[in-house]
Amino acid sequence: MIPVSLKDLAKELNLSVSTVSKALNDCYDISAETKRKAFALAAKMNYHPNPYATGLRKQNSKTIAVIIPEIANHFFSLAINGIESVAKDRGYHFLIYLTHEDYQKEIEITKHFQNGRVDGLLLSLSSETSNVAHIEELLSRGVKIVSFDRVSEKILTSRVNTNDFQSSYLATEHLIERGCRNIAFLSNSKNLSTNNNRMKGYIQALARHQLPVEDHLVFECTNDNDHNYQLISDILQRKNRPDGIFASVEKIAMTTYHVCHDLGIDIPKDIKILSFSNLEIASFLNPSLTTITQPAFEIGQEAASILFNLLEAKKNNSQILNKTLNSKLIIRNSTN
């Protein structure tokens, strides 16, 4: 492609390249008249500074990376909408990287950011990640990072997430109020503090209602749907079948629907189900799904704002912000 260059403008204006450059950068030593002419011609000829030249000079690219586990997931697609709304307003571009919940892929991806490709990073960890040396390496090189949703307490960055403990406590209490006494918790990771907080809320609600906390009622699902299908199928064919399921993520709830359908188990008569989920059409499911709905759009907005503020701060600001937004329990027929 042949974009209009500073040289083209300079030739047209009969000025040196450096004068035109200074004029467009509003330098004090260039006359108002020259600046006016330079800006007018730049607009007319549709001149845009080359972002790589600008990036090299200013040591910034106005580009950030967003690393997420997956994109075909309502929480993350809404969070991206939130990130986009702020990025657009503040003139940032964003690259998307998907780990597919794979720790090795996450490491590979972070290697791209050791060389100035991006100014900063919005990060939501893979469910496999427990060792965070690859993130610490980036931080030590001065890459600005803000974590959201899937955060790790080991990573010293600002974080945006939701009140996982409290909302899981309330959701578990809701299942107990609806008569469940044998509630299984289906986790999606043992590494993420997000997931651990959700499990703690579940355990504390059981304890508070004098229900025993049984190890054999906590299950770890993986990123493999077939494995999860088999696991849930085994759980639901036990003699002492759970009467309630708390799914830590939407995908696990949908697999549970699948298993119940195939085994002829009636939701909510035989088993009640609820899940963390941002599924917009949860109310049209059969039966409609009770959800703990996270403010996904707002989480994306907040994380992006914190990162852009960090990037634009005049002096190096190492203050760590922890922002917690509230999720909402939306009661529907799956727990009726």
Added chain:
Amino acid sequence: MIPVSLKDLAKELNLSVSTVSKALNDCYDISAETKRKAFALAAKMNYHPNPYATGLRKQNSKTIAVIIPEIANHFFSLAINGIESVAKDRGYHFLIYLTHEDYQKEIEITKHFQNGRVDGLLLSLSSETSNVAHIEELLSRGVKIVSFDRVSEKILTSRVNTNDFQSSYLATEHLIERGCRNIAFLSNSKNLSTNNNRMKGYIQALARHQLPVEDHLVFECTNDNDHNYQLISDILQRKNRPDGIFASVEKIAMTTYHVCHDLGIDIPKDIKILSFSNLEIASFLNPSLTTITQPAFEIGQEAASILFNLLEAKKNNSQILNKTLNSKLIIRNSTN
């Protein structure tokens, strides 16, 4: 951030920057021994070339842009997964831009690409776009573009889409076979050839079965859900209510479910519904939704492959490829 630079390597090796650069670029005039030393140190010091310096020199950035109408939509999130799978393998990075179906936003976004920020572009048009001068402007500047799904016949680029005409014809025939005689078509745009091909399939199937093609049965929905709700609500409260609905996109089908629920209209007894959709959980809806399912992942893969081939072609290749992948009609209870 302070990445390791060529200068750091040169200092350590006691060589000039240009010698180290040549060594790492495997130039013929540098000895094998120097190359070995340079590569070994680069690996040890975790050196990565600055992408902006490389981009300036090679006039490429290994970065593409993906412009789509929205991301919280199963077709597009799956297509992005397809794009990502190819980009990762071929060493490309991708920026995401959302038009939110807004023509003006689409124009604003394309302005970013006049200056070498990206090597190429994967484009799925907004439903509002009829004038394509902004895309032609990019093409005239040599930006490589591949269109997918939401294509316009006015834009002379390679295209990847599905057999919209044929699959709509078959879907309409399915509604007729299930007894519908008064089928409404809910379009999402009058500008896109995608949508027009879907409508043509619908019209031709009606004609083939000696059913009148009525103007008052074709409706144009917009990007405004409230407007669509009102429109569909009006249609379903008419004296001569349709007995079948063909929704051109998933979002419109979900709004139709919403209206039917609120008006107490039974699907499929009172009205049958089908839709283009990549909703994975279509079978768990109440009732499960009959869908025309596009090979979204494969469309993304194919579009990305064509673009990368174009970018890597040794000589300027202006050949235009038109790739059509087949969608699948999946019959479920909403048309029972």
